[in-house]
Amino acid sequence: MDQTTSTDYTAKKISGSIKVDGNTKKPIWKNANWSRRFVDLVTGDPALYNTQVAILWNNTHLYIAFEAEEPYVEAKLTEKGSIIFLENDLEIIIDGGDCYYELEVNAANTIYEAFFIWKDAYKKGGKFDIPQFDVHQTEAYTFGGNYDREGESFWKGTHPRGIRWAFTNYNLPNLETAVHVDGVLNDNKNVDKGWHLEVAIPWSSLEWLANGRSLPPTNGDIWKMFLGRFQKLVVGGKAVQPHPAMVLNSHGAYDAHLPEKWSKIKFAD
Numbered sequence: 001m002d003q004t005t006s007t008d009y010t011a012k013k014i015s016g017s018i019k020v021d022g023n024t025k026k027p028i029w030k031n032a033n034w035s036r037r038f039v040d041l042v043t044g045d046p047a048l049y050n051t052q053v054a055i056l057w058n059n060t061h062l063y064i065a066f067e068a069e070e071p072y073v074e075a076k077l078t079e080k081g082s083i084i085f086l087e088n089d090l091e092i093i094i095d096g097g098d099c100y101y102e103l104e105v106n107a108a109n110t111i112y113e114a115f116f117i118w119k120d121a122y123k124k125g126g127k128f129d130i131p132q133f134d135v136h137q138t139e140a141y142t143f144g145g146n147y148d149r150e151g152e153s154f155w156k157g158t159h160p161r162g163i164r165w166a167f168t169n170y171n172l173p174n175l176e177t178a179v180h181v182d183g184v185l186n187d188n189k190n191v192d193k194g195w196h197l198e199v200a201i202p203w204s205s206l207e208w209l210a211n212g213r214s215l216p217p218t219n220g221d222i223w224k225m226f227l228g229r230f231q232k233l234v235v236g237g238k239a240v241q242p243h244p245a246m247v248l249n250s251h252g253a254y255d256a257h258l259p260e261k262w263s264k265i266k267f268a269d
Contacts, residue, residue: 006264007222008249009035011055013269018056022109022180024065024196032056032065035248038229044250049194051090051246053227057267059216062201066090068229069194073181075108081168084112085230085243090197093226095259096209099128101172102226107195109179115170115208116143116257119163139169146255159258176200217267224262 010033018028032054038047050069057063068090077084084104085091089112092103098121104112115133119142122128122135134140143166144157156162177199183192203215213221228247233240242254251261 007266008263009033009053009055010266010268011057013219013267014056014058017058017061018063018198018200020063020176020178020198020200022178022196022198024054024067024180024198028056029054029065034067035227038246038248039250041228041245041247041251041256042254044252047229047246048231048233048244049246051229053248055265057216060202060204062203062206064092064199064201064227066197066227066229067194068196070107070231071191072188073107073183073185073192073195074188074232075106075110075185077106077110078108080110081112082110084110087232089230091226091228091230091256092199093256093262094206094209095224095262096206097211099208100259101170101206101209103172103175103177103199105177105179105197105199107179107181107185109177111175111177113168113170113172113175115167116164117167118161119165120161122165133165133167135165137167137169139167141166141168143257145257147253158255164257172201173205174202175205219267219269221267223265223267224259225265226256226262228256 012032034054035052038051040047052067054065074088077087084106089104089106094101099117102114117128143164145159147153148157180196182194184190231244233244248263251258
């Protein structure tokens with residue numbers, strides 16, 4: 001357990017369960033701690049659109065809800081496994097010490113999943129050396145972070161820990177996601193209010209990420225998570241690059257894959 005006293009968000013424990021249907025206006029979410037407005041990933045300034053997150057949990061599941069302001073809700077990617085961050089998405093990354101799990105969801109409820117293992121933790125005969133994480137499979141890649149393949153960081157990226165193995169065919173067992181669009185999807189004749197996302201993750205599916213921690217957590221346990229959003233912005237007919245990125249905690253760099261910068265989530269009952 002991470003005993004760091006400084007935390008960024010406190011997740012409340014609930015006794016019941018939540019039906020995942022995309023409705024973040026249910027009474028159960030009204031009693032959650034909704035976060036502050038997201039900030040720019042790099043500068044920490046107020047983000048382009050309002051985005052907030054809330055987290056609840058019980059003995060069986062972790063529940064995460066987002067509310068995202070967006071005047072023209074758009075989602076064209078509909079095939080599971082598409083690279084969702086190329087358009088507008090909401091993202092969750094959960095740190096497991098030697099590994100981490102990434103989930104991206106767009107407003108059409110299309111999901112992208114990936115499981116990352118730090119190369120220095122992937123040892124022959126070690127816990128990750130199993131058929132599920134066979135680095136010779138076609139959908140396993142090396143990944144150096146968002147600044148991979150540039151100059152001196154060409155091979156290892158810029159993170160001090162270096163390369164990660166990325167398994168893009170990973171499916172988190174019994175994951176549930178649902179989206180509600182407050183407007184009309186893919187119709188720019190309408191001005192929308194935005195879209196809402198609900199996610200339910202069984203604690204039993206996070207065994208790889210527990211890293212010696214209790215599942216479910218015990219009161220006061222702290223997990224690190226990236227809670228963010230990438231927004232495609234078109235100006236003068238051209239997409240702004242890189243896409244504006246909005247997060248609960250700024251990283252000071254345009255790189256989502258910095259576990260040391262992720263938000264510290266405290267679980268409290």
